[in-house]
Amino acid sequence: xxxxxxxxxxxxxxxxxxxxxxxxxxxxxxxxxxxxxxxxxxxxxxxxxxxxxxxxxxxxxxxxxxxxxxxxxxxxxxxxxxxxxxxxxxxxxxxxxxxxxxxxxxxxxxxxxxxxxxxxxxxxxxxxxxxxxxxxxxxxxxxxxxxxxxxxxxxxxxxxxxxxxxxxxxxxxxxxxxxxxxxxxxxxxxxxxxxxxxxxxxxxxxxxxxxxxxxxxxxxxxxxxxxxxxxxxxxxxxxxxxxxxxxxxxxxxxxxxxxxxxxxxxxxxxxxxxxxx
Numbered sequence: 001x002x003x004x005x006x007x008x009x010x011x012x013x014x015x016x017x018x019x020x021x022x023x024x025x026x027x028x029x030x031x032x033x034x035x036x037x038x039x040x041x042x043x044x045x046x047x048x049x050x051x052x053x054x055x056x057x058x059x060x061x062x063x064x065x066x067x068x069x070x071x072x073x074x075x076x077x078x079x080x081x082x083x084x085x086x087x088x089x090x091x092x093x094x095x096x097x098x099x100x101x102x103x104x105x106x107x108x109x110x111x112x113x114x115x116x117x118x119x120x121x122x123x124x125x126x127x128x129x130x131x132x133x134x135x136x137x138x139x140x141x142x143x144x145x146x147x148x149x150x151x152x153x154x155x156x157x158x159x160x161x162x163x164x165x166x167x168x169x170x171x172x173x174x175x176x177x178x179x180x181x182x183x184x185x186x187x188x189x190x191x192x193x194x195x196x197x198x199x200x201x202x203x204x205x206x207x208x209x210x211x212x213x214x215x216x217x218x219x220x221x222x223x224x225x226x227x228x229x230x231x232x233x234x235x236x237x238x239x240x241x242x243x244x245x246x247x248x249x250x251x252x253x254x255x256x257x258x259x260x261x262x263x264x265x266x267x268x269x270x271x272x273x274x275x276x277x
Contacts, residue, residue: 001101005109016079017117020072021124027065028128032135034061065132072121080114081184085202089192093276103270107263111181118177168248175255182262183209189269198277 034057088096088106096106187209191202 001099002105002109005101005105006112009109009113013079013083013113013117017076017120020068020076021120024068024072024124024128027061027068028131031061031065031132034058034135069125069128073125076117076121077180077184080110080117080181081188084110084185085188085199088270089188089198089275090277097274097276103267107185107266107270111178111185111263114181115174115178118181119174122173122177164245165248168245168252171252172248172255175252175259178259179255179262182259182266185266186262189266192269192275192277193273 086092087110097103184206187206188202190205191198194201
């Protein structure tokens with residue numbers, strides 16, 4: 001049944017998310033033309049009027065491009081939050097919770113689809129920003145590709161440590177995306193316990209959890225940095241590869257442990273404290 005729920009969720013979401021990702025890709029590719037067109041640059045230098053017009057054109061392009069990134073990253077996350085709320089906690093929830101499925105299946109089906117699109121959006125945005133920034137600072141397109149080729153050819157992996165570090169960073173990125181998904185779902189689930197203004201309650205809880213997490217993260221970062229400074233002053237600091245790998249591993253374990261804890265809380269509220277609108 002989990003597979004059927006997954007397929008249904010995918011069919012309801014893929015069109016909009018595909019359009020958003022394709023829009024960012026097309027804007028990124030157009031950036032190669034915008035920032036590497038020498039004819040446009042020569043016209044800008046030859047005429048003040050044209051210079052102002054093209055400056056406005058560049059500014060408009062960057063505004064639309066940044067807006068597309070914001071819609072893809074923030075808008076898509078909000079889209080999945082709204083779907084979770086509407087499908088499971090409004091009138092649709094009366095139907096969803098009478099299906100022969102468990103609460104875990106309902107949560108996981110939505111989480112899997114959201115995570116797939118979050119990972120796709122992360123990859124698209126990362127390469128998009130690299131393309132636009134690189135095309136803006138490179139003198140011409142050929143030079144840009146030569147520089148990119150040189151960067152990748154200079155990345156030599158002498159042992160397995162670099163591979164392990166890259167894998168751990170990728171896992172951390174995935175864990176951060178999963179954390180954001182579960183954080184929204186948890187805020188919605190807790191917000192449903194509010195007697196009035198459940199949506200405002202969910203938003204307040206979401207902001208409150210974010211603030212609390214940032215406070216804990218900042219304290220942890222300061223303690224970690226202070227410890228490094230103390231160890232460095234005492235001549236005990238060990239910036240070895242093993243230390244880096246261990247630090248990344250601990251961070252991965254912590255973030256996935258938090259994700260699992262939030263998942264269990266979401267399931268608890270859905271199973272034992274279900275309160276539909």
